[in-house]
Amino acid sequence: MIVSPSVAERSEAEAVFQMETGGPESVRSALGMNATRIGDAVVLSMRNDPTHYWSKALGFGRTAPVTAELIHEVCAFYRAEGSPQAILQLAPSVIPQDWTEICAREGITAGSSWVKLVAEVDDAVAHADAPNRRQADGLRVARVSADDADEWASVTLRSFGMPEEHYTGMVAATVGRAGWHAYGVWLGRELVGAGNVFHDGDIAEVFGNAVLPHARNRGGQTELLAASARTAAMLGCRLLVAETATETDEGDNSSLHNVLRFGFKVVYERRNWMWQPTT
Incomplete structure (x- = not known):
């Protein structure tokens, strides 16, 4: 089955964004939550998350190419939030050719894999x-x-x-x-x-x-x-x-x-x- 990342990534990105931003304000405050949209990606930070699961950026490449400038802006958001770590989830087809250089510059390393x-x-x-x-x-x-x-x-x-x-x-x-x-x-x-x-x-x-x-x-x-x-x-x-x-x-x-x-x-x-x- 051929499904474009713009389709396959959309629903997950929007679901996670709604779940994290739609909770009670008391919960958001206790967990140190904040979220934004950068380009076509949703970028979610949970500063006080012991699981290190909920700070994540996803939905990249749906309407525009992923660039070094975009990734830098995403990482700058996490730095400003004081996030101890975050996960960036990109479909393989949207990863730019200079990804190795971007990772070295921003402090990004390869982790585990999921399947879509x-x-x-x-x-x-x-x-x-x-x-x-x-x-x-x-x-x-x-x-x-x-x-x-x-x-x-x-x-x-x-x-x-x-x-x-x-x-x-x-x-x-x-x-x-x-x-x-x-x-x-x-x-x-x-x-x-x-x-x-x-x-x-x-x-x-x-x-x-x-x-x-x-x-x-x-x-x-x-x-x-x-x-x-x-x-x-x-x-x-x-x-x-x-x-x-x-x-x-x-x-x-x-x-x-x-x-x-x-x-x-x-x-x-x-x-x-x-x-x-x-x-």
């Missing part, structure tokens, strides 16, 4: 409705109401091994917000999994699908993907977009395998470029 995956919504719905698809073992997937927002956000964060203080308020604020569609996975009465769909024009972003460790291997993540596909179809979307880590020598990435089995195709592998302030 895309599925046609019609194909994803066909997988969701396939009569021979394995059904979830004792699990129920349903939309999340405002009453369950905090618990749902807690499950999201715990599933990814992230802290809950302050972050719960940021994640919970997406429930019920225009363009967002939150789903939960229940095992009996216990909420054990969480996922979100971000609607951006004709694209739906599969955001944060995860299940708590004790409830895994029951088909919960696949049911979240099915809910995402049906939601995207209801919204009239053309594509579903997702991201996950690549596999490493340390072991398989079960999330990647689940997404691939559901009909998603890898459109490219994207490096996480790590910025740290130089002395």
